[in-house]
Amino acid sequence: MFLQGKENDSKAADRKEKKALPAASSPQNVFLTVGRAFFLSPLKAGLTVEAACVLPLFLWAVLGALYLIEVSVVQTRLVGGIHEAGRKMALLSYGVYGGISEEEKGTGVGEIVGGALTAVYAKNLILKKAGLEETFLKEQVKISLAASDFSEKNIIDLKVMSRISLPVPGYRLRRLKFLERGRVRAWTGRSPSEEMAEGEETEGETVYVALNGSVYHRDPDCSYIKVSIKSASVAEMERKRSSDGSKYYPCSCYGAHPSPTVYYTRFGNRYHGSLGCSALKRTAQKVPLSSVSGWKACSKCG
Template identity: 30%
Template sequence: MLSRGVEAGMTVEASIVLPLFLFFFLNLGCAIEMIRLHGNLQLALWQIGSRMSVYGYALDSGEVPENNDGWWRDLVGTAVSATYVKGQVISSAGADYLNGSPLTNGAAGLQLWESEIFGPNDEIDIVVTYSVSPWSSLIRFSPFRMANRYYAHIWNGYRLSGEGEGGEVTQIVYVTENGSVYHMSTDCTHLLLSVREVPSDLIDYIRNQGGGRYQPCSRCASGSPPSTVYITSQGDRYHHNRGCSGLRRTVTSVTIEQAQQAGLGPCSRCGG
């Protein structure tokens, strides 16, 4: 009798725990699918939004972009309506997948009422809203709203850094990290370093472009020199390492007003 009582007790415990176990995993599986649905819809939005950003300029210019895969005709023919975008999202994500997902009403449940496509500022703002609900009534939570968004500007050009608000374009010049002058052209010989390799035992006899001798670089020329070292015609240092930062120029473009305010004068070589 004792043995039978124990067996009956274990059966009762299992009948209580098993439904709770199944209930937990049903909820967990549904939550995972909702996260997966959100990620797949975001990927679909990125795919259509990025392509619309590339070809959107054609709506204003009338130019047909090369290799457009028929998108130009589709965009113009449908006036880029929300219905067209919704169809592209469904096609990208897959109608069968959406209809089998936690998406309420399947693919038909996607709404784009809050979207603004090719607005007055040439912006693409696609907002997809939808409701998600559990697969089964055993999963005890109510449907709730979710949303995905893609926001971008169409690729129709950009304002140069030297363009003022009134449309006036200021002069752009080029400066180096520790330079004392500004340059009118990136082709200036001061900016284009010509590095050459020379025997280290001849370095005391070689002169730079100004007639000066080469001294060891404080960054890389410590210790005994290798068989060859690196120099430039405009520099006054020799380098043990070809990758030394002293052999590289960090060139930045600024307006001429910014360069003058920093106390930089014009370069004597490039006509500044």
């Protein structure tokens, strides 16, 4: 009986010990606990690595969007500057083309006003009117008016090539290039409609023809009869093309007058070694339309 009592006490003690063990000590719970610790550790490290990779990309995207907005602001300001500069140069052109008296020409006013129709003056005026100093990219914007044309009497043609570099840290991106153009009719006081009305009152409609030509023109300032002569080097002529895409070739007079600087027009396919070349001269005369009834009208102004 005494031994049986000890066994009962031992069994009871074992049952109490088993009840006192925590739930995590069972094989299944231990596996879950260990497994949970095993899977949680790499998950925390993965989130850290992903954040380190995504955050710079997000910042780059925000920076790129801000730069694109600023570039559009710069372009809008340049367009406004071209518009304002064209208006002012159109007003000043009246003094260049006949609006200055002989007395004023002797005082130097003509030289001052004449300087208004230059690319340098137009560039400074555009930068002033555009107000690029107020933009974030003011140091990264470069403009050029080398392609502008002031040779036509009644037209001011402003061609502004702008280059904008984006200051992205760590990378050197190519400059963005934009071309903006503004054409303004100069305020010269000339009225083509009045000239045509005067011609109709006297002898009917009149037109303009070039010597040895077969086409008549309604506009005396048509570029076909009033040639706009430009200059360039011989090497540059290899890359230039005329208005119809033709390549330029030396004129027959170039052999007699070779020169590193040659002269050409937008229309035609020849370049010349001298301004005195007869091919560069256009002598037009005013005739009644009835006298050229068999002629073709100009494709540009007719």
